[in-house]
Amino acid sequence: MTPGSSSSGDLSGFSMTELFRIDADNQLTTLSEGLLALGSGVDASSVLEELMRAAHSIKGAARIVNVDAAVGIAHVMEDVFVSAQKNPGARFPQSRIDLMLKGTDLLRSVIFDTEPKPTAAEIAEFVRKCGLPADAEESSAPAPTPKPEPAKQELAAQEPQAAEASRSETQTRSVRIGSDNLDRLVSLAGENRITLNRANRFNKEAEEIATVQRSLLISLRGFAETFAGSPQAAEHLEDIRRKIAAAEDLAEQLRLGLDEYSFQISQLGNRLYTEALSCRMRPFADCVLSLKRLVRDLSRSLGKPCRLEVRGENTEVDRDILERLESTLTHLIRNALDHGIEPSHIRDAVGKDPQATITISAAHVSGRLVIRLSDDGRGIDPEYIRKEIVARGLISRVAASTLTFAEVMEFLFLPGFSMSNKVTEISGRGVGLDAVRSTAKALRGTIRVHSTLGAGTTFELSTPISQALARCLLVDIAGTPCALPLARIEGVANIPEEETHYTEGRQHCDWNGQRIGLINAAQVLEFEENQPLTSPLSVVIMSEAGKQFGVVVANFLGEEELLLQPLDSELGKIRDLAATSLMADGSPVLVLDDEDFLLSIRTLAGEGRLRVSKTDKHEDSDVAKHVLVVDDSLTVRELERKLLTERGYEVTTAVDGMDGLSTLREGKFDMVITDVDMPRMDGIELVEKIRANPHFRDLPVMIVSYKDRQEDRERGLEAGADYYLAKSSFHSDELARMVEQFIGPAYQS
Structure with missing residues (x-):
């Protein structure tokens, strides 16, 4: 239920308790706002009148629905406000404001049956304190128990409520509607808007048909006038002219009618959509009152x-x-x-x-x-x-x-x-x-x-602004329409490929004076790319924690406000995907989860698996150089693979010399890095077999080994290795530097 005035309209679906709570919620808000205003030093006279009326209304309504605890609390609060009104100009002390706020909390608890529920002793203590003079609230003297009022006063208690109802005739009325029903209403309104967009498309097609029709009629007129020279054709020509004129009028009427229909139904659909959405919306002020109370209480406590x-x-x-x-x-x-x-x-x-x-x-x-x-x-x-x-x-x-x-x-x-x-x-x-x-x-x-x-x-x-809506940038990723929420997007750019650069195998570009890395969206989402990207690259500039980077997509499709359709719960959480939706033309679109998407990018970057965004203008020289790493230690293999992959090289690994030789024969490699001590075939034998094969005679080979003695180095170089590097002392920069020295950078730019 929504709090609000319920003085008119169909209230048959509400119980008396529900009506009481709707009214009480408004009156409790008046009490809280008024008491907080008193604490800020406003003129007390006008505020006390509103406070007295609110307490009186709650008392009378609570008596009707037999909420006796609320009757007693509201009654003593009303007495406090009436007593203060009898002393105009007197200060309403902070201790009294605190006590009345306590009473407001007690009323809310007993009326809405919230936890923790106040005990009878707590209510009695509150009533006792309200009966004390303002300067003697801490006294232990018990307050007199309020006497029941005569039945005549019970009837009079309803008069302020009637006046309040009269004043609120023009206010918004409350209705009861389930949240699920409301969500379905918004969803249907969104679908209706999409249907209207389709109608607009059909209207355009009708206009195109009318244009073609007019062209055909003009051709027919010319054909008829060509044979107008004979007397026998005159009558037929006049008949054709009349039909042409009638067809032109009909086509124009059709066009005008479709325009008018399209405009009216579009206006109606947009109004339905706006009104349905507004049902979900509430003013920010609805959560402000409790925050004012929090600041007041906490600041005093501290x-x-x-x-x-x-x-x-x-x-x-x-x-x-x-x-x-x-x-x-x-x-x-x-x-x-x-x-x-x-x-x-x-x-x-x-x-x-x-x-x-x-x-x-x-x-x-x-x-x-x-x-x-x-x-x-x-x-x-x-x-x-x-x-x-x-x-x-x-x-x-x-x-x-x-x-x-x-x-x-x-x-x-x-x-x-x-x-x-x-x-x-x-x-x-x-x-x-x-x-x-x-x-x-x-x-x-x-x-x-x-x-x-x-x-x-x-x-x-x-x-x-709404959980049901999201303003998104529509993009094409490997032929699939996708939507990126605007929250993380700093801008978009078309970057010519020749303005991109490569550093340690990472592609980047300059944007607004900053160098930003480029990431292929298709790789992040694991979409199969059916065709290469085109230059200039379509780049979405995104940001996270102050850092910016560019997400490369196939094309920009525009910006649109989408009605989100949550994924079926049976599917579970699908990585990188938040929801689905329909574009204005009715086409389905995947709405990406930007948090998941950023996490996937960080994972790829951490593993050194981000690849270059290639276009159809890429030369063969831009294909990554391929390195074969042969080592029986999983740790060493992964370390060397990561070091080289981070610099853009493509890396394949093998577990020993025999596996390495077999892998070398099956692929195309630019360099081999091998250990010495390995099972089945050690590194020295592998180097000798590589040099014995005429296809691999000029292939650069580097030995990386823990054996660092001079004789070990000589043995490796005599076998045909081009370089011998000790594992115990090499650094990542040294390994990468030697690889680049032999075969050049991963990409030629």
Whole structure:
């Protein structure tokens, strides 16, 4: 159910309890907002009137549905507000605000039957405190039990409700609709919009038919007039002219009718689609009230005066996203108050307002929902974090010194990573920011940190506006239409192949003054490429943790807002794929999971298996040089394979001399690297057999062995090896340098 006015419309589907809860939810919101406003120093007279009316309405409605606990709580709260109204100009103390907020919490618990349920003793204690004078709340004197009101007063209790109902006639009415039904409605509206797009396509085809028809009619007129010289043809010619004119009028009427029909049905479909989507949307303000309460309570608990400023309260947010945003923003507020904001005496000493400010803003930016939470506290010291991650053994001191600010901030989101030295009720257990990151990922969003030391910190959360919709870039990957969500996309570019370069076997290009690596999307998704790419390369510029790279696709298909269709749960999680959808013309499209996609890229890069994006203009000289590595040690084989693959060489491995000789005969290789001590056939014998074969006589051969004595070297070189390298002392650069010296770089650019 959706809270709202229920004064008119068909309410037959609601029980009295449901109607009571709808009304009570509104009144409880009024109580919370009013009490928080009193705490901020507004004029009390107008606010107290609203508070009294809200408590009175809850009391009367609760009596009707026999929620006796709510009747008693609301009654004593009403007495407190009435008593305060009798003393205009008097201050409503913070202790009273705290007590009334406690009462609001108790009312919500008993009305909505939430856990933990208040005990009778807790309610009795609250009632007792409400009966005490404002300056004697801590006294142990019991408060008089409120007497039941006469039946006449029970009827009078309904009068404010009737007035409230009268005022809300023009407001939005509540209806009950299941979330599954709502999702199906949105899905059907999306399908309807696609059908309308097909109708538009048929309209264009009808226009083309009409154009052809007009051309044929013109030809027919010319044919008829050619034979107009004889008297017998005059009558037939006139008949043809009349039919031609009638056909032209009919074609024009058909075109105009289709245009009008297409416009009207398109407008209707778009309105249906927009209205269906709006049913899923709620204002950001729906989660703000609890955050205001959190800031008030937590700042008082920590002794750090703080106010919350909210911007963009009317920004529309998908209901599913809004439900998860509240806990996420709660984590960030706790983090800001506990870690970011300084005590008031420190703020005063450095010239800051002793009362800190936390600002939350919500807005739609480039088709996405962007939530920013900022504080004006001490900011984040990246050098302190560097020391912490080194001290915890997460990274070496040398590596830490090379991290950018964005990379340093990434450590804040690690599970178990906390900047607090002690565990409290608020923080110190290393949970919070990792939960924020997890929520952002689950919402197909991102979280970023911006901070200035001494000035404050901003967390920026970006998600799709709706979980049902995603603004995507449509691309062709190896003949398959795919959609990339715009969250990670920085831009697109057409890069001529001659402007790409190769470094250690990696292809890269320049974009906006930066050198970025290129990745073939077809390789990442393991799609079979039916034809080579064309130059210029179609490149999607993506970013992750401040780093940019280019994803090479076959072609750009445009940008579109897609209605996402989740994958069948029986399929399980399919790597790199988030959902499916239909494009405007009704064609199916795969929606990629950008997190999975980035993980696949990192995996390929870590294994050194990223290949060059080849086009139909590639020369044979650009094919990777092929190296055969022969060694009985799996560790050594993989080490050498990885070292060479990372530099672009194609590498094949063999487990001993006999396997190596067989592999050499079956393939085409540019160089052989072999060990000496191996079973079945050692490296010396392998080298001798290679040199004995006229096909391999000039093939470069390098021995890499732990045997480092002079006689071992001489024996290997006498067998025909071109170079002898000791395993105990070689470095990756040395191995790669010697391979390049013999056969050149992996690619010729």
